[in-house]
Amino acid sequence: MKKKILLFCIVPALILTGAVFSQNVSCSETKFMLDTYVTLTARGFNAKKAVSECFDEIKNFEQKSSVYISDSEISRLNETGENTLSDELLRLVSNAKIYTSETDGAFDITVKPLADLWNIKNFTRVPTEAEIAETMPKIGADNIEISENSVRLKNGAQIDLGGAAKGYLADKCAQIMQKHRVKSAICDLGGNIYALGEKNIKIGLQNPNGARGEYFGYIEGKNISVVTSGGYERFAELDGKKYIHIISPLNGKCAESDVASASIIGKSSEKCDAFATAVCVLGVEKGLEIVRAEDGIECVIADKNGCVYTSGNVNFKITDENFTRGN
Template sequence: MIKAYNLTRQADYWIGEFAVMASTCQILLDDVDAEQADNLVALAYAEAKRIELKYSRFRDDNIIARLNHAKGRAVQLDDETVLLINLADLCFQLSDGLFDISSGVLGKLWHFKQQTQLPSNAEINALLPSIGWQQAQWQVPLLTLPAGMQVDLGGIGKEYAVDKVAQLLQHEMQSQQINSAFLVNFGGDIYANKLRRDGAAWQVAIEDPKHLGESKLIVSLAQGGLASSGDSQRFIDVGGQRYSHILNPQTGYPIAGGPAQVTVYAQNCVQAGMLATVALLQGEFAEDFLKAQDCRYWL
């Protein structure tokens, strides 16, 4: 049977790799044997895949599909989905409406793949009435979307998966009496549980968005979450102007004037990702927002 993940020995730790949520995912395990490493990576892959299947907007058999095809009818959500919708609602409030899980429909016009022409004002204006989380009726556990509105949890799903996998690994290690440091890395969204066995922190390279493939700085991560948000790999150049894939749901156009990349450290990956994304949505006021949150960040 072919496994969905690879497990190799790298220097003094194990590394498991697999692809989920359109990202290269890694599990680094510091002080375990080969059998333990294989079991832990298998658990991590299964949990990440479960979350992807449950919340992918590209499927027609999950809760997101039910919501997006409800045509104005209320949909009752399970506890896990309630948690994610509450998180999305918090992001909406914290960002003054700039983080909006109903803005995914703009992807019909902005696909950032070999796009040589901007959408017209008329095309954008036709979609804007279907955007606006404030139009949804959220009465836990019932969510009612106006007919024509769709939601996409991609903006928080990967960070949520990182934290869920980390919780699962921690629980499994405790039950097996394994005392090991680990790091979960899903496409640059990261969580580490503790210092390594030699007392050293994990060394995380943050890529220079202006020189892809080159590390701009190294962050020592002992415990907590680290997440980056930026436009270094998803943008278009039309008429000599660069347009970021970070879209303003209130105008339908890309955010302008902000940093190329924001990286934030927080207690967990969800919190780090939320702060990084909301900061980037502030455009030229990104650093002002981060200073107000009293968090560690890199621009």
């Protein structure tokens, strides 16, 4: 896919006593990165500089972490089974092991061999039970050994940081925006949202049964991340059955829970990213359980019957009459 870049910077033509109110300078830019569209929008004196620095951060991280770049740190680790990692990748791998424990194994960066086996992007057949069983020993955070600044993979394991990378980078972008003291910002990394500013904003949640841009409700808040996961956009069909891109590390198959859409809300987009995937694997009941057991995150879960479940004190409103509150 060709890289698309849309850039505009606006300086409002408000001049009073010879001074331009530069705090109102706005900048919004969209690029295709991380196998998705990334849109960064900021308002403030250093808006353009902040947006540019964020994209540089994303590009540098992608070069180090992508499994689609042959000489990335992660690709070399997967190829050789052991590699020295940069501090940020080492920290992300360490955090991922923690998320695996916190989600009862439903989020696991060692799921890559299963993702390769299913190959949802170019799906032609369902793997046999024997193929899945042969692959399962490669899956599990116990196959990751961390020693000082290096990582070793056991039992033929391979990792893919894609399940937490966008969240991690949304956090980094938020930090960069704050460093440049922008008045407000929206960091949208393929649906991983981080909203910054002094005022509450409404973040719409995609209707899993509707066209892109149709929402079934919205979350209202400020200085928060909202990460949504579901199988409604990336999936394959064969013989009338849908197979979504989210693979369960628990049974080696495409997730088939009752969750249509899982949105996790919190200050750490990285953690929200991991838990959004896990909830889709575990289902509504267990998903609510693991979210409620964690400090700093809340959730909005829509099941396949249009029932919506929330945890804690989420400021969420349903706007689509086809959805109702669950018990």
